[in-house]
Amino acid sequence: MSPRLSIKVTAATAAALVAPTLFATTAFAAAGSGASRHAVANAQPDQVKGAKVVGTPSAKQQAEVRVFLAGRDQAGLAKAVAAVADPHSASYQHYLTAAQIKAAYAPSAASVARTKAFLKGYGLTIGEIPANNAYVTATGSLSQLQKAFGTTLHTYSVSGHTLRAASSAPSVPASLSADVIAVSGLASISQLMSTDRVGGPTTTHRTAKSATTKAPPPDAFVNATPCSTFYGQKQATTVPTAYGKVQPYAPCGYVPDQLEGAYGLTRSIAKGFDGRGVTVAITDAYAAPTILSDANTYATSHGQNAFKGKQFKQVPPAKPYRYGYDDTVNGDLCGEQGWYGEETLDVEAVHAMAPGANVTYVPGRSCDNADLLTAVNKVVARHLADIVTNSWGGTDESNGSPALDTAYQQVFYQAALEGIGVYFSSGDSGDGASDNNGVPTVQSPANSSLVTAVGGTSLAVSKTNTRTFETGWSTSKSTLTDGAWDPTPPGTYQYGGGGGTSQVFSQPAYQKGVVPASIAKRYSKLGGRAVPDVSALGDPNTGMRVGETQTFPDGTVKYSEYRIGGTSLASPLFAGMMAIADQVSGRPHGFANYALYDLYGTQAYFDPTHKANTGVVRVDYVNGVDDSDGLTTSLRTLDARNGTTIRTTAGYDDITGVGTPNGERFVGGLGVG
Template sequence: MRRTLPARVAVAAGSTAVLAVAFAVPSVANAAETGGRHVLNGKPAWAAQAARVGAVPSTTGLSFKVVLNLRDEAGAEALAQSVSDPSSANYRKFVSAAQWRSRFAPTDAQVKQVTSWLKSQGLKVGQIPANHRYVMVSGATASVNSAFGTSMSHFRYKGRTETAPATALTIPASLGSLVAGVAGLDSTARATPQSSTGSTNSVSTDGLRGMTKVTSDTTLPGPPDVFVNSGPCSSYYGQKSATSVPTLPGVKNPMPYVVCGYKPPQIRSAYGEDTMLQSGYDGRGATVAIVDAFASPTILKDATNYAKKNDPSHPLRSYQFSQSLPASYNSIDECGGNGWYGEETLDVEAVHATAPQANILYVGAASCGDYDLNSAVNTVVDNQLAQVISNSYGFSGEPTSISDVAEDHQTAMQAAGEGISLLFSAGDNGDEIANTGTRTVDYEASDPYVTAVGGTSLAVTQSGGYGWEQGWGTGKSTLKDGAWTPLPPAYVYGGGGGTSQLFKQPKYQQGVVPTSISNYFGNGAYRAVPDVAMVGDPQTGFLVGETQAFPDGTTKYSEYRIGGTSLSSPLFAGVVAVANQANGGPLGFLNPKLYKLAGTPAFTDVNHQGVTDAVVRVDFANGVDASDGLVTTARTINQTGTIFTRKGYDDVTGVGSPNGVSFFAGVTGSKSLVGAHGGGGGTKHTGPVTVAKPLR
């Protein structure tokens, strides 16, 4: 599963009228002016429901960022839309980072006005990126309280002690038009690993195997504890049938055993990429950036070894991989430390699987904090380090106002203006009802300038062909005393999707997204998520290889199955890199083009409805070996709740999954690709998908 940030950095304000115009987002009232002070948004919404347990000591050091407004938000929105709209005369006439900064970044004088005030409050000014998106700030709690007219406090929330402002932040009215908000004072805004190994008792509440704690808060830990898949399992979907277990009501029986983990050639073959590779389209010349927290010390060795073992015709060469890492790290314990190594490993190996000659740039954030992850994305965008960015983290739910997302949205707009495709995984908790109690989509996947990648369950045939695809939504029953319990299977996880309550419907979704989805809440048409999808179900997951720590104290390379939309996103990022090569240049913000291709052979319409299939999985109870016994479970496919697959656009798989050469020809507009290869993906379906019975 992709990593989820449990709450949003919630102290931000500023100009939002432009967002309301550009995407028909509900406008947010301008912050009030009180006693010569500009009032920013108040304390986080979660803190209003939590018990305050005391003040943060006045001498405690805090680090945060002050986010600045764009100089011309309306102009920035107009440019980003113009270069992304296939009907525009400026389509794909991207600008450079320098050109963007010269037109839209705050001026040196404006930055100086803000930093001078910060320094006058006893605060220390740190890094300021070239695009002046934010100012890094540090100082004692007493200075923060005094500068922003608040009281930094501890709250008891969900069994933890968290920190946030107890009241709204205020700044001098003279700075009100310059400051978009303050980020980093909310301790709940932390990402957690979301790459699901699909283990059983060894999985934490967020779907991950256990993570080793460290005592140092600045030194990265060693490899994570090992996770080992048990068996039996199938090398392709339906290879082995579980004839010894009871039948599961409502599905095809006997059920097949879970897939051991698809390898890169199987993924490329099923999605029709092999034809492209045979013609020399393999991602060369393109760079995909991957953003996660921290950095695995063995990533290049592991990814190289993995490719050698599982994709020997496409080795990962050292010159294809590079890293951009911070000088130091923070909040390692709170972030789960080496739990991020598996996420990074998955992302790197998945990108290489679908774009074996692309360059991969790994950008490690200093922590799993929202402010550090956003800074990492901004580093890629403002320095034009890649043509595609894949992000496998996000928030369970959306912020409550546009002003809370100013920094992210500005970066997404700049990426669009520069021709960078910005991808986010759509989430691993389906409609979020089981996870949060409320139907919602995840942010940042819901931002209108982001391509949100959803998850599917994929059946790859014995010959490597495309058997079928369904929506990823998993229910689980456990075999106890010869019977399955509970019945029906209880929902566990699935590809994220649904309807935003923050962003109104962007133009590119009009006429494609059904009203039943866009107006789900009955208050008008809003942004729907996801946009596209690829395999994400851990039961039809991807094999990865990583250095792990074994119980005997040794560390060594081992392989296991993994899934989540943090698999879907990097797989699609590799596909986009290949498309960039075929296009002869970057494709930029993809959504306007993708929705124009909806309903064409460019996509496979994933439209099977209802639960008809399930698989059987046998896991080690301790995640390592059989010494503590085995756990046998049945896992359903396409159990997706209030979101579901249907003909046309749906809120589990978007416009569908990429369909081989037809997809590449469609997004590039290249008729030569269609003429040379017939346009299809060979084994994929261009019409309604017929669900195949499991092989017996």
């Protein structure tokens, strides 16, 4: 079906606009030299407010800024997205080209020209301007930047780190008030994002002595035994019972054929419906140097084909990585080696679920919010993929950088119009209270109504690779101490799939009639966007086995495998299943939430329900590698209800969404071309 610019909007879709905000955007007062200046949002950590000033950076120091630009016709953009995304619209899947979107909705060429002229006027050097005009990059001295943006830069002590940040709101000429929505780069960081990965290697934070030294593979992690090949294979008969019964040892980590079987896709994949012809992009920070070798070793070790020819590729940033192992100025703020494990998990999970799909890895220069946004924008602006899965996020609804929220939304709008599906992990902290001073919150960017938020489940796979049960991922822990479980099961809450209700985004049309009022109207009579939308395996105690090159204590560097989880696993698994659905349909589903919610209550989904009094016994090495320092044994209660306010229930719930894919019924239910 050929793309077209003219879009018909039905009465239903006109009323079903995507992602209106509950709170109006703050109007910024004029700053700088009187009314001739207009204050703009500045991407820097909130923790700078009230932090101690410890110095002044050198005026000669060079820095790079990104000036994010406003798109056009936002009301028309929302209607256009609803039209192409809603299966009930006459324009469903009539996607636009990047050129058509640029002509109608992107920041204009005139806006770019005015912004460039402003920056050049202060002696700044213009850098990258992406194809969709989302931002203008410029480089100059801190002296030039302070003059250009009418602010003063200081260094602050924040959480044990010394950061550069602006002491007052930056501003631009009033003539740019309609053009510029935010600036990043005045502060040395905006907000450092984290992966939604649980288990596996821990990162050793080290700073290289030479900027040319590459980060070695991460420190090794090895799963202890006993563990089960499939759920329930080995029973923990030598430790105390829990809930009046013997509990099984945790699985050693599921491998591709088990996951394909559990989600009902074994037959489809065997027939060639394996995602071929579809490209899945993955965004993370940095790039693991052994990723292709590791992914191919893992695949062939578990009965799959290795990546063929150009089936896997990486699109690195044009400039060097920063805030990583090699950063001699800032230190390894992001834990670069830990991101190697994230890339490994994402690539192997997509390939496990959709072995025929193309995989394109697009890393950010760092885990800084703006760098990851740039990576997502690269996928969209260049249309590098049909699906993009992202296993990272902040700890609240704005990632600590509200200045970038509008910029994220603009990228998501364009993705939807182009037919690119954007998937984000929902987080690993349950209702988010543990990351937000005890106050429940959902995680951004998964909170956006323009993306598909993927929650986590605990999955039991049988000896014959079928799904024995699946329930919401919510884990509490009791440790074996002096012959008894301490605390008494369920123990202490540890982690779980992220979910809840947004206080930023109102309830989108596709959730009405599906999400219970008790969830949607938790904070507002108008209703908020509920998270997640869908779910897949995320629990690290019933997780996936992955393979990665690691550094062992004796100095050897070698490939090994370990069990891992988190919604970092759920998102790429779901993206792989959507790749198969795209292949079956013969066209990309793009922003799929309307279609996904249309299938609610049908056999397309398995509905995870509460699994009471169930756990797994897990044995771990104290040092993470071997038994030289001893072992610990713990009971991990599945779908625990203590320590979190979100619950697994029948129907839609705020841990598992509308459910998990039910094999051929799911991919067929989304449409056959």
